[in-house]
Amino acid sequence: MANLKELTHREDRLAGGHRLCAGCGASIAVRQVLLAAGEDPVVAGCATGCLEVSTTIYPYSSWKTAFIHNAFENSSATISGVEAAFKGLKRAGKIPADKKVKFVAFGGDGGTYDIGLQALSGAMERGHDMVYVCYDNGAYMNTGIQRSSATPKGAWATTAEVGVAQAGKTQRRKDLTAIIAAHNIPYVAQASVSHWKDLTTKAEKAFAVEGPAFLNIFAPCPRGWRTPSSQTIEIAKLAVQTGFWPLYEVEDGVWRQTVKVINRKPLEEFLKPQGRFKHLFKPENAALLAEIQADVDRTWERLLGRCSQE
């Protein structure tokens, strides 16, 4: 696996000058993933969303790779078609048999957990040699911070408002990484922009396997989380340290924690710096806060159980 020095010598395949916000986790995730792609050419796809609209404003492109945007829910199906073309054209002798290309599809949590789940499940099940990367910032940020099935319980969103009758989102998050792991594909991992070595190592593994791989990358959104843009990495780190976002991989069905957290911090440390959770610290929401902590404790224990079984 590449060290930091080696990574710095690799070409950045997402050019600066794009229109994403300062402190956006998505562009950090993309750059780290593409650094791990190695020397082979890459065809990247992206679901409709912040990442797409901010990097492909005609006639410019921030992508130093071949790139395709199709629609919101079908980044995975689209890249599966590109990968199929690669196979078909090789079989026809129109592409040299020894040519290597890496295929990667990006999507936010809205485009992945929600509207794109069916297409993602289909692409993973069909076994295309592709990597799907979800940059999870926990809401529909491009349309203006609406709740998704990745939005944490209790978080404020513009469709999960805070008022006397409701304290933000009332439902738990969907565990998408486990859902994709249940597809029995070669490689599934959960990573965070705060842990670059862990992330790039996972991305290298994802590109290296034959067949589908899935990366779920924690990517804070200063605009939607109501956090300073300078705090993106700190907050992502706290998500890992509190066990809100455990870092693990599932390699050929074997679950393994890649970053161990010995003294898990209280969840409050992750929630408190974020404006979207500020109502949780009012006395009337104390029970809700305790419930959210209990949820994290339970999923944490379940993960440890899965990892120890192997």
Next chain:
Amino acid sequence: MPTQKTLAATGNSVVAEAMRQCAPDVMAAYPITPQTTIVEEFAAFVAKGRVHTEYVTVESEHSAMSACIGASAAGARVMTATSSQGLALMWEELHIASGMRLPIVMANANRALSAPINIHCDHSDIMGARDSGWITYFAETAQEAYDNTIMAVRVAEHPDVLLPVMSALDGFITTHSIDRVCVMDDESVAGFVGQYVPKNALLDTDAPVLHGAFAGLGGPYFEFKKQQRVAMENARAVIKAVGAEYSALSGRPFDVIETWGMEDAETAVVVLGSTAGNVRHVARDLRASGEKVGVVKIRVWRPFPYAELAAALKGLKAVAVLDRAESFGAEGAPLFLEVRSALYDLAGHVPVVGYVYGLGGSDVRLELMEQVFADLSDIAGGSAVPAGPIYLGAREEA
């Protein structure tokens, strides 16, 4: 000249055969009645090693068209087939395929749309895709479905066009009936369609390109749409040129409209798809008894052959338009609206009466066609044009 084999085969079977002969690099397919046997037969070609095609068994029609778009942008020759709800589910992607100027070829087995659910023939599905920017051929017979599918590849991939093309055939009536079909030898079809040389392929990784840019911030979205209009207009000449070449090769005539008895007709029926046969059958009997009736069949629905149609219908005393689809709340159904608009600039007024028939596979009986010609005779004789659309053969109570 090609060697031609005469088969007794279904429309779906010869569409699958045409697709095999056109050798797509990718097919992304999903089953739906009454299209399924196309993708099943193609799957058998894959299993037997008769094609080099990468066959992608997607989990929905939306993903079928999404994968076709990815594959076509990658530089592959791409085909698929669908019907009804499947075409409806693809709707978003139909516009993206044409907007990205990808020469995908798709067969559609024309079928009713829910609700209530119904698996039989009408044209509601394809009329829903009317404005999606796809060139659209309609087949009357299995033979036309075969021929249209092969011509579609050449038209789609023509550098002046670069648009997706649909090859539509009537569900069950044409897809599943065994018909007499002449099929050309593989080499002749391969020679006719040629090799696809893509422009701006994603897999040309030495010259990376971006497909699907954001043109929304005062960007050239409007101008891109104008280019699509230009391409669709260019398709008119390309469809005719490709048709003439195909006609010379196959020995089967082709034009964007097919006329019968129009040399001296006083009244005529305009129709799409398999019902043309029913109409001609009745027209032939009426001709035998001295009535000057004609039939115009539309073979290419998009781009709509308005000039050819106006020339064919000019000076008639009455015209009936048969629609196998609805446009609720419009003055008439889609074909009616097109035909009447095509006649608007003619010097003399041509009365047009609109019928909706055969929805959900409702029987298209010869008596109904006789009724249409009787109405035409009345209108030609001076009766008022009845307000339409007339629901031809609908029972008073379901």
